Amino acid sequence: MTESASVAGTTGHAGDRDGTALPADPGRWLHDLVADLLPPMRSITGEGVRTTLRTVARALGPDVPLTVHEVPSGTPVLDWTVPREWNVGSARLIGPDGKTVVDAADNPLHLLGYSTPVRARMTLDELRPHLFSMPDRPDWVPYRTSYYNENWGFCLTDRHLGALPAGEYEVEIDTTLTDGSLTYGEIVLPGETSDEFLITTHTCHPAMANDNCSGIATATLLARALAAGPRRHTFRLLFIPGTIGSITWLARNRDTVGRIRHGLVLTGLGDRSDPTYKRSRRGDAAVDRAAAVALAETERPHRIVEFSPYGYDERQFCSPGFDLPVGRFGRGQHGEYPQYHTSADDLEFVTPESLADSFAILRRTIEICERDRTWRNTAPYGEPQLGRRGLYRAIGATMNRQAIEMGLLWVLNLADGTRSLLDIAERAGLPFDTVAEAADALAGVDLLAETGAGPGGATGG
Amino acid sequence: MTESASVAGTTGHAGDRDGTALPADPGRWLHDLVADLLPPMRSITGEGVRTTLRTVARALGPDVPLTVHEVPSGTPVLDWTVPREWNVGSARLIGPDGKTVVDAADNPLHLLGYSTPVRARMTLDELRPHLFSMPDRPDWVPYRTSYYNENWGFCLTDRHLGALPAGEYEVEIDTTLTDGSLTYGEIVLPGETSDEFLITTHTCHPAMANDNCSGIATATLLARALAAGPRRHTFRLLFIPGTIGSITWLARNRDTVGRIRHGLVLTGLGDRSDPTYKRSRRGDAAVDRAAAVALAETERPHRIVEFSPYGYDERQFCSPGFDLPVGRFGRGQHGEYPQYHTSADDLEFVTPESLADSFAILRRTIEICERDRTWRNTAPYGEPQLGRRGLYRAIGATMNRQAIEMGLLWVLNLADGTRSLLDIAERAGLPFDTVAEAADALAGVDLLAETGAGPGGATGG
Amino acid sequence: MTESASVAGTTGHAGDRDGTALPADPGRWLHDLVADLLPPMRSITGEGVRTTLRTVARALGPDVPLTVHEVPSGTPVLDWTVPREWNVGSARLIGPDGKTVVDAADNPLHLLGYSTPVRARMTLDELRPHLFSMPDRPDWVPYRTSYYNENWGFCLTDRHLGALPAGEYEVEIDTTLTDGSLTYGEIVLPGETSDEFLITTHTCHPAMANDNCSGIATATLLARALAAGPRRHTFRLLFIPGTIGSITWLARNRDTVGRIRHGLVLTGLGDRSDPTYKRSRRGDAAVDRAAAVALAETERPHRIVEFSPYGYDERQFCSPGFDLPVGRFGRGQHGEYPQYHTSADDLEFVTPESLADSFAILRRTIEICERDRTWRNTAPYGEPQLGRRGLYRAIGATMNRQAIEMGLLWVLNLADGTRSLLDIAERAGLPFDTVAEAADALAGVDLLAETGAGPGGATGG
DSSP: OOEEEEOOOSSBOSGGGOSSSOOSOHHHHHHHHHHHHSSSOOOSSSHHHHHHHHHHHHHHOTTSOOEEEEEETTOEETTEEOOOEEEEEEEEEEOTTSSEEEETTTOGGGBOBTOOOEEEEEEHHHHGGGEEOOTTSTTOOBOOBOSSSOOOOEEOOHHHHHHOOSSEEEEEEEEEEESOEEEEEEEEEOOSSSOEEEEEEEOOOOSOIIIIIHHHHHHHHHHHHHHHSOOSSEEEEEEEOTTHHHHHHHHHTTTTGGGEEEEEEEOOOSSSSOOEEEOOTTSSOHHHHHHHHHHHHHTSOOEEEOOOSOSSTHHHHTSTTTOOSEEEEESSOTTTSTTTTBTTSSTTTSOHHHHHHHHHHHHHHHHHHHHOOEEEESOOSSOOOSGGGTOSOSSBOSSTHHHHHHHHHHHHHHOEEEEEHHHHHHHHTOOHHHHHHHHHHHHHTTSEEEOSSSSGGGGGO | OOEEEEOOOSSBOSTTOOSSSOOSOHHHHHHHHHHHHSSSOOOSSSHHHHHHHHHHHHHHOTTSOOEEEEEETTOEETTEEOOOEEEEEEEEEEOTTSOEEEETTTOGGGBOBTBOOEEEEEEHHHHGGGEEOOTTSTTOOBOOBOSSSOBOOEEOOHHHHHHOOSSEEEEEEEEEEESOEEEEEEEEEOOSSSOEEEEEEEOOOOSOIIIIIHHHHHHHHHHHHHHHSOOSSEEEEEEEOTTHHHHHHHHHTTTTGGGEEEEEEEOOOSSSSOOEEEOOSSSSOHHHHHHHHHHHHHTSOOEEEOOOSOSSTHHHHTSTTTOOSEEEEESSOTTTSTTTTBTTSSTTTSOHHHHHHHHHHHHHHHHHHHHOOEEEESOOSSOOOSGGGTOSOSSBOSSTHHHHHHHHHHHHHHOEEEEEHHHHHHHHTOOHHHHHHHHHHHHHTTSEEEOSSSSGGGGGO | OOEEEEOOOSSBOSTTOOSSSOOSOHHHHHHHHHHHHSSSOOOSSSHHHHHHHHHHHHHHOTTSOOEEEEEETTOEETTEEOOOEEEEEEEEEEOTTSOEEEETTTOGGGBOBTBOOEEEEEEHHHHGGGEEOOTTSTTOOBOOBOSSSOBOOEEOOHHHHHHOOSSEEEEEEEEEEESOEEEEEEEEEOOSSSOEEEEEEEOOOOSOIIIIIHHHHHHHHHHHHHHHSOOSSEEEEEEEOTTHHHHHHHHHTTTTGGGEEEEEEEOOOSSSSOOEEEOOSSSSOHHHHHHHHHHHHHTSOOEEEOOOSOSSTHHHHTSTTTOOOEEEEESSOTTTSTTTTBTTSSTTTSOHHHHHHHHHHHHHHHHHHHHOOEEEESOOSSOOOOGGGTOSOSSBOSSTHHHHHHHHHHHHHHOEEEEEHHHHHHHHTOOHHHHHHHHHHHHHTTSEEEOSSSSGGGGGO
């Protein structure tokens, strides 16, 4: 049995975040929300996820309903099973002198994720296999988990570990690992068509600002922005635990994922690295090309990387059975910055400027997918007479017509029902908006008709 | 109702141009014909076109019949309508002192094309919207038209315009714009097959040597050359007004354009720029590849540009409904040389050398299309024994056989009914003629059979 | 009528070559065998071929049966006919002074291959058209044949030719050209499947170490190595005269050549040039890609050249009717080294090191083809849970998992029944063995199933 509950926040986020209007300073708004999301102990299940979704609901404001799903432990999901729910009372390591040496209340990262409950007394040497540190980064606490093998442990700085005196230690891990449920949030914003644009972000990482409070915050603001405007696609935003969350969602929505025309996994959007798009497994999906256009339009350094089956939830969406047109957007990639999965991924590590830049590129990518269509020229034999339709300059002359009219001519020439506007812009070497505006003008005088299928990606399945 | 009249000139062009034999100096012959074609007032309809076609017929000589078609004003043609016929009696602008300031009798470019008849008196300021000049080229007269919006005007040098005194001017434009017909010329030279090679050039531009007296002259000489020799393809040469002419021809021949296997639009063949080929919309039609080979063989600088829906009549032939394998050949492209569409496109601007060079490249392009075929090896299992067929050297030795025999081996290996000789030459890295000669030798001993369809391009539709 | 005889050598080759175990020093073993193969007069038919095959049989040892086929003269084979059998008693040219000037007993190359019997007396000038030398290499004897045009002649050094005195010469060519048979050897080593790997080498060249005693020797040692181990493919090794031999074999096996999934023609494996692979006509056959991987893995200079219809027996296997996935492996290519087809292609020209290197690259190419398969992920929806199958590390952490697990993830992501392991390794940028080992591990827990067809190349026909 699965519970779902609609948890529309009663008010929007504090400060300038009331209503559905966009904040005046999106970067600051996002950074503030990252700060709100940071504190709670959080894992793939448990109260931390629910607390997180309540923060998201408040930030969404009253007009954007977030549905919270609870999927019981033990539910078979694809090749996996929903795990037991993990909750943390307290977790402390007490030294030979009776003083607390490590306390998860100070930093959720101190506790190995999914640690089983333990009350034990042991020597430092017995304890060592349960203590995790980073010798090469002696002042940072690493992030470690053991979801599917029962274990327990503490993470601490290597400097701290090295200073621990010999003697007897008291382990007091007061956790529960019991049948409960996996919790995720979902927002559906209906559009003109049932074709879907999926935006998904993982909610399971504790106490790290970039990975992935930045993703949760950005998805929240995208939902507000999308809710405020007209939508051709139906937008679906997921706030789910990594891996098991996307697997659970895919298992529960297996029959309808075919509606997904475009998708984006959001991770690590606030660090100072260049914006980075990772292509879908298909490599040439409309969202892959739209993201490339959006990044090129910034005229700043950026990266587009090929799909690989390593990373975040794109691994599941792009598994060969689903093969969905889902790419990933972020900045620094997992593992390539030293702060990755450590206590150094903190509020200083993410900046309002980077968050705002990521948000803008994502909005532009979405806008391009919204505008992209596959049209058919209704007068394909010869050029139609644009002049009598008011689309052509009166006095036939030399060259400056080109800037104005090339968009019209290219769209007429290539809109044969097989090429999207992205295809046409690429072939013509024209800005996407020029081509899209030309198409709107031509459609306005019935020189274009939409082809059977919806957006360009429709045949990509 | 449409009139057609066969207007075979009774004698060939002057000088060395009698009979169908090629002139000894094609560049000089072409330049002389450009000079003959230059003077008359000419537009998309009217007596100027008929005068032009009479000049063409004379230059063709008695053995190459030119059919002149007249299509009545008001005839619906694709998305357009054949316009009223425009004729010019005289067109003068008379200054405040009663003297003629601008007179179309001096240069047809002085009159805005398709100017409506006007008799009016007005101040210079009232007149200004009807006066066109080129501020950045103060000594040149621009070429301007207003076919589909009723208007009138004069074109003059900017220096002249700047010197016009204030005062009252007399406009005397004695034109007629009445129901009549659109006139075009057509030559059909039947070949062994009904597959067609289309050559087309526009006849509507007045008083400019390169654009497009050079095209008209070159098409004329190509017709003479093609008429004199054997032809595999049926050749069709069109002398038509730009845009409306090709639209009219396409509308009248809509059911048979599928026979067109190759096509070339000829424009601007006499200037000093490098020869330039613009690919068909298909981009890899046989004519596109043949032109590339012909240009490469010159071992001189040249350009091959991708299709774009801007330019000359290739816009119509390559509209998506027709999508014919028609490229464009010329030298300087429209708009890229300053003399384009001005009075500076004169007899000095075109040279006999450039005209002769363009003519030679066109003949070679046509020759390659004529020779290109798609053969099938009749003994495809193992190599056939060339020795007993007299195609192989007697003493098996080392290396110099390669130059002789590689053509035979490549054709045998690749002639599987799907690859044309152009394909094979490209894959083999051999000259086209080497491959074509090898194919002839192999066909001569029945080691090759022609595939069902005609030329290589037959399946390209 | 065709005779076949199984001629299993009673003992292996001398020295360390007994049994089927590989020799300790393959390069030395191969060089010794080249020396054994060098002496006899040899051509496309005759006793020389039989002597050669007896040497091969001895070197194969008792456990690798070589079948010797005799195909009667006059048998029609594809477009050819099996020629008369040529045998040589003696061949001498006697000078004006009665002394022997040239004697084929000194070097088989002295006699033009397939020389007809001659007893004649003639002047030096009458003789000249029958004397072949290399003016640019005055100390080398060229190799010349005249298989299909009756002729006779002597080959000698240019220095020798220049020193011949005028006068009457005695020609004593004691050859027979009579109905007999064409002889070739064949080894079949059955594998788990009937899909075949063809290895072929020509046996017709006399007295030249690289071309092609090196090929015969290498094929012999490959047969020993393959016979000693497990085999997925059925291996077929051919020792055949060039051109007419492969044509004869193809004619006799026309109905079953479709079983050939991979093939290699072996020529010139012992010279000091870089190893060179020539692609099959298909260009992307599995063997083409496997050879490229094997060569890249050497991390030493090598060449991969595109198919051309000139060369050795790949000409026949890759004729368009057969179009088999057969490439060619060797070092220096025919005609590109001066020693090619001369007496300078001797035992000094080939080295044990080059022979051993060629042998190692061939074994690796074969091994890759043996391991390459096209698998299908049996759990393609989402990632399967590798952890519970013991394929995943227990503690989820940072980066060093990549080296271990990327192979598993890439195979799962791409094994969709259309991509071979070679495809996956190439796309993933991983070593072939990493991908193959990952596939073995996944198949071991039933996460992969083999697709219908056998090896990757199965659909390439």
